[in-house]
Amino acid sequence: MALPGLLLVAAAAAALSRPAAPCPFQCYCFGSPRLRLRCASGAELRQPPRDVPPDARNLTIVGANLTVLRAAAFAGGDAGRLPLLSALRLTHNHIEVVEDGAFDGLPSLAALDLSHNPLRALGGGAFRGLPGLRSLQLNHALARGGPALLGALDAALAPLAELHRLGLAGNALRRLPPAALRLPRLRQLDARLNALPGLGPDELRALDRGGGGDGDGGAPGPRLLLADNPLRCGCAARALLAWLRNATERAPDARRLRCAAPRALLDRPLLGLDAASLRCADGEGADAAAAAAGGAPGPELEASYVFFGLVLALIGLIFLMVLYLNRRGIQRWLRNLREACRDQMEGYHYRYEQDADPRRAPAPPAARAASPASGL
Template structure:
């Protein structure tokens, strides 16, 4: 119907067109995988948590995915090029898949964050993350890793954050050597998480990463840091070294901790949890804050040639001696009180003992007198009383 004269012309509604444009912008380039939940937006987020039935990374992840999270699956083994189609069963097929993925390009060129926690991952093969050139954050925490390929992270040139918290406790020394080799090529790494792995030493490659900003080593079995490790944390040309998180480690506060204590006094800001560092031994310093110790009071004994840890006697040792003396005095006082309260019984017991001894001595004396009387001497034998014929002459 034509508008009347003098009335403004009504514009056609544009809401359906706006909805179509928004839907087109938010629609992913590929359908969401069956096992996952996809959340649209400027950076597509996928979360896959399907339990034990998910045994390999989904192959139909949209190529414009930016964040991928797989939690609670049963991946067990991450094979070579696992996120670029490398899911073959045999070694030869895996090598062919990895070579093909490297030659034909990548399937997830925009993926920047990959989280694989609580997936029962036990083995990560060489090149497991090939085909992810834009990945900057990788989280493998809370997985029972037993084997890690020395080239597991070779295809991650832009990786900046690597989390391996509670993931290395079952692999033994061989896994630590493999981790050292796997960390070496990560020149852009900024954050490294190694908390909760029962580590007795830090991987040398982690200390030599040129751009590392923070190393999380809490809840491990570190007795301290040696001079070589502390020197590796210092950068050339005045560059700032990485921050360390060392809380909840069983530090041996003796001779071996002197380099760490001196380093902390000069670079306390490098260890944000320095005030939480406490001694696990020796017994005299148990649970003492590390920063409260004086370096001059810690000395090394060399009587056995092994540098046994000792600490100079101080007020704490003197106080222990005073307390021990007070305990002995109290015990002596109690003993005297018991003697005083039982003095009558003790006197009666002593009198009875004295009478018993006197009776015993009188018995011995009587027998001695009887034996000494010649009239009570025993008679001689008959043969000795009979005189010989010669004696009568």
């Protein structure tokens, strides 16, 4: 009687230790206590695998050609969902479109990484099926979408009340998404390598009001990473400088923040300046808040001046080259001009000498009238 019982226990343990379904084609399954899947890279994988075991915990797809993520694209198993999947990594997959409900069927997903994909369109309800999402990485994924994509991102972030970490690095953002500043439990916002000229007072107040770990009134706001942004160190940056000095623990990379404009403060550390040195440029004082929020001309205007100077230098170089190549003709023309001027001046000089000779001067009218009588 003991032997059949032992066999039954061994069979049950084996059933619990292996996946409920075979590993999908083009994927590698790691039979650890938390089942992990890594799907093979390559352009031949054009859609997410549909036969993912329902007890999968981590799924990684890198280097595929997914292009479009449709509704419930990752739901699998017998029940049409992956109830235990907690981490999904989809980097470098050429994803351009994420439709509404693309991640439906993943109720336990806590970490989603869509970095390094050329997103052009994002559904406002793309993350609606992820109530417990705590980490969302969109680094180097939004630069090609333009303002329309940023508006859709704002709508997509709104329902993520449990989000703790948000990565938006390398997306050429000129302003932070307002919905990101209102997330109640946000603890870290990565905004490095963007085109932010600064943060306005409204954005700084939203950061202090928005995130905060546990959501209570006394909790601090999220940590903000701002390094490698072209900050404009005018009078509009005074609010950001005061915020950085009053909450240094909220900006871990504050000592790496450097000025990109004006030219007098180029590459100067922002924390090394005082409020008096942050002077207003012409017309900046009235629009200081708009300038800090991204409304004022940024480094692109300075780049246009540099380009204009290069064009003028090229035109001057071409002009000098034309002069050099035609130097003999120019010398001949100058020689002819000099000869013509010399001949003209000699003519004037000869006429002056003739007019100055008294023997050739004409007689007065009285003398001419008396000359016949004297001859008689």
